[in-house]
Amino acid sequence: MTTMDLTRFSELLDAYGADPRRWPAAERSAAQDLLAGCAQALELQRKAALLDEALDQYLPAPPAPALRQKLLGAVPLPRPGWRDALTDFWRDLGGWRLAGPAFAASLALGALLPLWLDETAVDLPDEDLIAAVQLVDELPEWNP
Amino acid sequence: MNSSDDPDLPAIERIRNGDAGGCRVLLERHLDRLHALATRLLDSSADADEVCQDAFMRAWQQAPKWQAGKARFSTWLHQVVLNLSRDRLRARRASLPLDAIAEMADEDTPEQAHGRADRAQSVRNGLRQLPERQREALVLCHFQSLSNIEAAALLELSVDALESLLARARKGLRAALDGQGLAPGAAT
Incomplete structure (x- = not known):
């Protein structure tokens, strides 16, 4: 443990004042040890405290509330990137709450649509088309 | 000076995530103290208002890209206020005669005085x-x-x-x- 002499203690008071919280952390403990057992150190501290008290009486007025409001009004929040925009879009669409039903509906549609097309949308060749094909087949190039 | 336990980091993280509440926290924590610093350096609360305004505008821009580990955010804020105050004092010296500088402290109202x-x-x-x-x-x-x-x-x-x-x-x-x-x- 380091010790402190009265000369150094006096320098400490001259620079940092009487409050141990303002003393350098590395020397605080040694200074307090000296203080605990030295009446002369206590007297030096008492004198230094008088200037501290005078200094502490100068308290500037706090800033007006209007300044606080002005500063808060000027907060520029970061613009959302494309990931944020996509997330917002997804959320606006309903997010995962709608994803399940939408997936089930698309599965059902995928299963039912071919069945319905089999019955209604299969178009058999009509008589005119068969005749046209037969006519082409009768061209001379095809019958050498 | 250990910046890893910087108490401002959660507020900075909120600002980075687009949460204006983080700015409010920084303002509540530092405005009065920094305003007092500027007032004592400049001996003018009107000038301190302007210095704080500039300092916090910079803080809002700096917070989203703040990298923890180099210094505490509050130390950086002190540095900004100190530099802005020095600039103002320099400008005063350049534009006013010396005797006017000594007189330019805020005048107290009779009630304040x-x-x-x-x-x-x-x-x-x-x-x-x-x-x-x-x-x-x-x-x-x-x-x-x-x-x-x-x-x-x-x-x-x-x-x-x-x-x-x-x-x-x-x-x-x-x-x-x-x-x-x-x-x-x-x-x-």
Whole structure:
């Protein structure tokens, strides 16, 4: 443990004042040890405290509330990137709450649509088309 | 100076995530203190308003890209206010004759003057008369309660040089108060 002499203690008071919280952390403990057992150190501290008290009486007025409001009004929040925009879009669409039903509906549609097309949308060749094909087949190039 | 336990980091993270509440936290935590710093350095609360406005505009821009680990955010804010205050003092010196600078402190209203203790006014006058570097050292260490290491770093000085500035500042203030018949320890 380091010790402190009265000369150094006096320098400490001259620079940092009487409050141990303002003393350098590395020397605080040694200074307090000296203080605990030295009446002369206590007297030096008492004198230094008088200037501290005078200094502490100068308290500037706090800033007006209007300044606080002005500063808060000027907060520029970061613009959302494309990931944020996509997330917002997804959320606006309903997010995962709608994803399940939408997936089930698309599965059902995928299963039912071919069945319905089999019955209604299969178009058999009509008589005119068969005749046209037969006519082409009768061209001379095809019958050498 | 350990910045890994910077108490401002959660608020900075909120700002990074687009949450204006983080700005509110920083403002509540630092505005009064930084305003007092600028007022004591400039001896003008109107100028301190403008310095704080500039400083926090910079803070809003800096917060989203702040990298933890180098310095505490509050130390950086102190540096910004210190630099902006120095710029203002330099501009004052460039634009005004010396006797006008001494007169340009805020005028108190009669009510304020009546309510203000003589001792406080004397300290204010004494601070105004100190050389700029001594005033900065004293304001940072005594009023802002920065550690000697933080203050020395802000002023770009060794700790020994800071200590010497502080001792001269306190001696000068004591002499100023003595000169006004308000020696520390006299009746308050």
